[in-house]
Amino acid sequence: MSPVWQPPKNYRNRPVAVLGAGVLGRRIATDNCFTGCIWASAGYNVTIRDPSAQQRLDGIAYINENVKSYAQNTGQAPGTAAAFENVADAVADAWLVIEAVPEKITLKIDTFAELAVVAPDDCILASNSSSYKTSEMLEKVPAITKPRILNMHYYMPPQCMIVELMTDGFTTEGIFPFLAERSKEAATLPYIARKESTGFIFNRLWAAVKREALTILAEEVSVPEEIDSMWAEMFIKGRATPCKMMDGVGLDTVAFIESHYIKERGLSSAKTVDFLQKNYLDHGKLGLKSSDGGLYPPVQEHSNGPRVLVLDIGLSTAPPSMNSGEILEYTADGKFERVLFQSQAMPDGLAVDPASKRMFWTNMGIPGKNDGAVYSANLDGTDIYTVIAPGRINTPKQLTLDLVAKKVYFCDREGCRVYRCGFDGSNLETLISNCKANEGAEDWCVGIAVARNLGKFYWTQKGPSKGGKGRIFCANIKTPLGQDAASRTDVQCILGGLPEPIDLEVDEVSKLLYWTDRGEIPFGNSLNRIQLDEYGRPLTGSASAKPEILTRHLKEAIGLKLDTERGHIYLTDLGGNIYRCDLDGRRKEKIFSDDCRAFTGIAVL
Incomplete structure (x- = not known):
């Protein structure tokens, strides 16, 4: 041996x-x-x-x-x-x-x-x-x-x-x-x-694309400008990927199309149609239309779509209470399913780890009382676990997960800090500290997003209510050697002068940073995004360098969750509304509304 x-x-x-x-x-x-x-x-x-x-x-x-x-x-x-x-x-x-x-x-x-x-x-x-x-x-x-x-x-x-x-x-x-x-x-x-x-993997992908593009040109079917334009629309803007696209079309349809090319061009079927037939089609694995999945495992849908978990802060109940928050479950079309947890002390941030099938959420407690907390539980509402007990943090807000490192990131509003800890609450670290003698709303940390592949985390400092002084910052996941949360030199303000930015999400594949803003109209109460460069900072010197308002007319916008796999964004507001729109903000629809609810965090399974 x-x-x-x-x-x-x-x-x-x-x-x-x-x-x-x-x-x-x-x-x-x-x-x-x-x-x-x-x-x-x-x-x-x-x-x-x-x-x-x-x-x-x-x-x-x-x-x-x-x-x-x-x-x-x-x-x-x-x-x-x-x-x-x-x-x-x-x-x-x-x-x-x-x-x-x-x-x-x-x-x-x-x-x-x-x-x-x-x-x-x-x-x-x-x-x-x-x-x-x-x-x-x-x-x-x-x-x-x-x-x-x-x-x-x-x-x-x-x-x-x-x-x-x-x-x-x-x-x-x-x-x-x-x-x-x-x-x-x-x-x-x-x-x-x-x-x-x-x-290598990419070399072979590129070889096939290059070969077919040259064939199209040689046969005078198209011209370079049209090929590149179509590629940009389908694969860059549309974020289509080869294997998911085949699952979407259906592997039986893919095999039928390939059979036609094989016959016309005299190609071998061994590594295309025969491969699909033996490993997928014979087992009923046809793609998204099949309960057995395809190249990817079957998507676990619930009712008419994915499960949607959402937090109700509890301030619109009758009578309102600091401990009447709830965690609720809805279908993707807005049908109420069940209450998972009651009697929560102003829940605000919510995220899910699909591997362990556990949810994590923050409870703000009473602002200024230093009684905020972080909890986790199974997705069915069992086995609740205290990640960070009351008494250690002030007012925890949005929460996000690094699924690779098994870390929880969250902002502490009145505490003016950004924290990170293990899924079990171990190794609680202060990543950012804005604590000053006279700290105010401009130093409050609210929204949080982590881009592991870009090596960055992002957070919002909302500023005074409707004040037009909101900012978005970023820093490296790794704190510079010899520096601490209050003195680190890698902190960058990437956007300023925003109405009142709240929650954040980042699409690492497309390098897009999204955020909700609950400030005043015409720019507030909106969903926004900006294109990032390869360093995780906003692009400069082009039209893409400016923030883009995707949709407006939300009612005190808060929660935000990207569902890039299905091409959707889910949003919540304190007006008791849950929205769904496309990734570009189009086709916004209100899937649920209740004046007696005040929604904050949201997660999609």
Whole structure:
């Protein structure tokens, strides 16, 4: 039995080496913050090796000029950079070597043969090649080294911060979760190919799109402008994705269409129609129209759609009370189902963890009494658990979850803070503290959203009621080293002068930040959004840089929940209304209304 693989010893204090200081090599060495920083900005020292003195100088210059801006998003002090002419010097103490030499297979074979000799015995050896599998580079590599070798391909950071990992056919399995976690530390989004492939996951997707686009042009069916315009409408604006789109069309229909192409073009059916027939159609898995699902598992619908959970703050009851709040369940078309919890002390924020099938919510308590609390329970209303007991926080408002890190984020309005803790309430951290001697509404923290892939969290400071002084801020998920909640330097005000922003939601795929605003008309009592750039900040210098009002005429707007899978947004207001609209704000409909209700937080299952 072979020994269990162990990570490189003391890797945090050892360098990452990049062989090749060309354009891609320099980007890998520097772009390790969210959407831009891969190793140096994640705090690792970096060495680059290139035979050209000029390329070495250019590589170091690129790192020195850019690493600090990238490191704003990692919360790490940037690592150092050094350049070498000799491979052995560059990799002497490295824990990871990324080969980015020219795409010549003989050169890559010789490079890995040399690395097998001169790199440390526990060093991970990776190729950034997209043209060659690492198995093609092993000709001169001894068997003992092959388990430490893999492909590790980046897609031109900082615009695209995806990294794909793929085996050489011998790679030890433990390397993949280890490198995935290191990549996340560096704010890159890792994808792991399940088996060795000519071309990575995206390369193969792009190859098919590219091939068919050229065929369309060659057959004079369309022109480049029309192809690109249609792509933007369908896949960028419409956010259509290949597998979900096939499930939506129906896998039986997909198979029928593909059969026609197969016949007309003389193609093989083995990996299309035959694959679908054997693995899906024969088992009744036709997609969204099937209770057995399709490429994706079946969507668990309730009644006529998803379940909608909503908080009633209790202030519109007769008589009104500080402890008459409720958690209610509705269908997607607004039919009341049941009361899950009663006697809540002004509930405000609500979120659901689908994995554990638990809901989390905040109770504000009596504002200013420091008696706010956070609770969780099963979705059927059983097994209530106190996450944060009364007496530790003031007036907790919106709440959101980091489902990967298993963290609860919430704002404390009168406490003027943003907090984070574990799902069980452990490790309560103060992330933002605006506490001053004369704090006022301008320092109140209300809405909260987390964009894990962008490395940011966002919060609203609503300002005085209807005051036009509302702001939206962001900061890095990782607090900068040596700084605290009151002194951290990565806090940025990304929007100001808003009527009264309340709850937040972020769509990380489309990089869109949404918020409700309960301020005065014409701009308040509205649903709004703004486009973010690859750094998680609003775009600049274009029409998309301005906030967009999607819908108006809400009645004291509060709750907000995106349902991107179904193309909907759900909203609540203190007027007792629940709304649903499309992701662009169109087709808004009031699915429930009751003057004796005052709704705050909302979640969709």
